Amino acid sequence: MTQNRTPKNPTPKNPTPKNPTPENPAPKNLGHLDVLISGASVAGPALALNLVRLGARVTVVEKAPELRGGGFAVDFRGHVHRTVLTSMGIWDEIHARQTHMGRQTVVAADGSPRVDLPAELMSGDVEIFRGDLAQLMFERTEADVEYVFGDSIASLTQDADGVDVTFEQGAPRRFDLVIGADGLHSHTRRLVFGDESRYLRFFDHYVAGFDIPNHLGLDRTGRVHSEPGRAAVIGNYDGDPHRAGALLVFRSEELSYDRRDVTAQKRIVAERFAGFGWEGPALLKALEEADDLYFDAIAQVHVDRLVKGRVALLGDAGYGATMGGMGTGVAVVGAYVLAGELALAGGDHRTAFAEYETRIRDFAKGCQKISGNAGPFLAPPTERRIRNRDRMYRILGSRPLARFFKKMTEKAATGIELREYPY
Known part of the structure; x- marks a missing residue:
């Protein structure tokens, strides 16, 4: 549920390393490394x-x-x-x-909302x-x-x-x-x-991401639409009224392609999303014009x-x-x-x-x-599994279960005991 973004800062220079300031000295126990x-x-x-x-x-x-x-x-x-x-x-x-990202909404092919996902479920703390x-x-x-x-x-x-x-x-x-x-x-x-x-262990899906015009008028919110074996997410994460990000996921056998050939990657994505409903035509048009495509296997x-x-x-x-x-x-x-x-x-x-x-x-x-x-969570393989997923979304969207789901994801994120280090 994420958005590509171009850098807002100038190109960095290769600096000459300097010592820490006297006011803020660094420990020197690794000074020999x-x-x-x-x-x-x-x-x-x-x-x-x-x-x-x-x-x-x-x-x-x-x-x-x-x-x-x-x-x-x-x-x-x-x-x-x-x-x-x-x-x-x-x-x-x-x-x-x-980002201050807000809710994301699962929508039907006509754009009508099916279920809302609270921000804390998708965006952490x-x-x-x-x-x-x-x-x-x-x-x-x-x-x-x-x-x-x-x-x-x-x-x-x-x-x-x-x-x-x-x-x-x-x-x-x-x-x-x-x-x-x-x-x-x-x-x-x-x-x-x-x-x-x-x-590298392949998980039967590919993902593509790129910037698109914010034609849905989103403001730090997102829309998700799934069809069997493929899904599209459009989100605005930074409040820019002119720009949004697209995330496309599709189920596939493992593909052979040149990771440096962006034209070939665009062709793969376009072929896999031919006939996709909802905002499919607009997404494919933006894909054709995109200069920031990210494409990779889910692995x-x-x-x-x-x-x-x-x-x-x-x-x-x-x-x-x-x-x-x-x-x-x-x-x-x-x-x-x-x-x-x-x-x-x-x-x-x-x-x-x-x-x-x-x-x-x-x-x-x-x-x-x-x-x-x-992959299968965003792009379930059948209509039945899409409906089941949406029902689960509705349950998770309730406040008590949203808190429970948040604790479950935090369990993995906190699954390490940190030692005292001499920083």
Whole structure:
């Protein structure tokens, strides 16, 4: 139930790292560590923020030419998310930039309402655009972290004392640790752990997202329409009277396509939504004109190990889900735990990585369980299941059961006991 968004801030520059100010000194127990993070979406900057608080020297490499804007709205819920974000110093800022999303309404083909979904069911305690969250953490770290845009890791060679890294563009360098925080289709994971076909579990659905004109006149509200095996969501999350976001989900066998060929992806989506009712024609017209298409399988990452020598996986690269699994919350908590364990271990990666893997694995799996039903929940395979889902929506929309459902989702989000870390 989310909306693409383009960046509102200028292209970032690659800053020269600076020391913390005398008024706000960082602990220096990780001052001897030189860490490379691959990926500057959410998990990477979150880890960078925590590491520089502990005195580590951090470089973030991102293949995109600038900080990525856009993306979907993401939410946080429960005391674990709140504790981590408060410690990181960004809880209040997230609230200041939140979407203020309201109700979402399931509608029939003629647009008539069938059931309303309260905001707290879909948007957690607070919701923010992924691009705004990334920008926020970039702003908090740009003075102390070396960000390298428009480049990526070409090769990694480990030995007992460090990791030699070559880059597609820049000169080779050596680091103490390398963290793969580069998403569901992680390049770092492929280099160190093997091809993604070993780790990516497909869940029989695909999702597409893109901006559209706000022709329904929505104001921080959304509309959902489902037909057997496919669904469309139109939402306005930021109050912009001219712009909304579309989310399309469809059931499918696993498809073979070039992830860089946007034209081919548009063709796939258009073919699957031919004849779709409700706002189908308007959505397909907007799809044809869209320059911000996101398209991917609904899938999960399941790896045997999160660490290998001096390399570790963080966020979607290690335990991601395309949608519905509170992946952003898990990534931020994972970044907090990983940096904290390095601090407790005095920078000993063997001890810290083992503790990180032990503490985050079950937590991540618990959140992933929720995401497995995202496709069939939005796009049930039959009319009967659509009606059953809508009846369940009506029940969940009642105040007592809405509170119960909120507690159930918070159970996964709070399924980890945080240790005291020296932040």
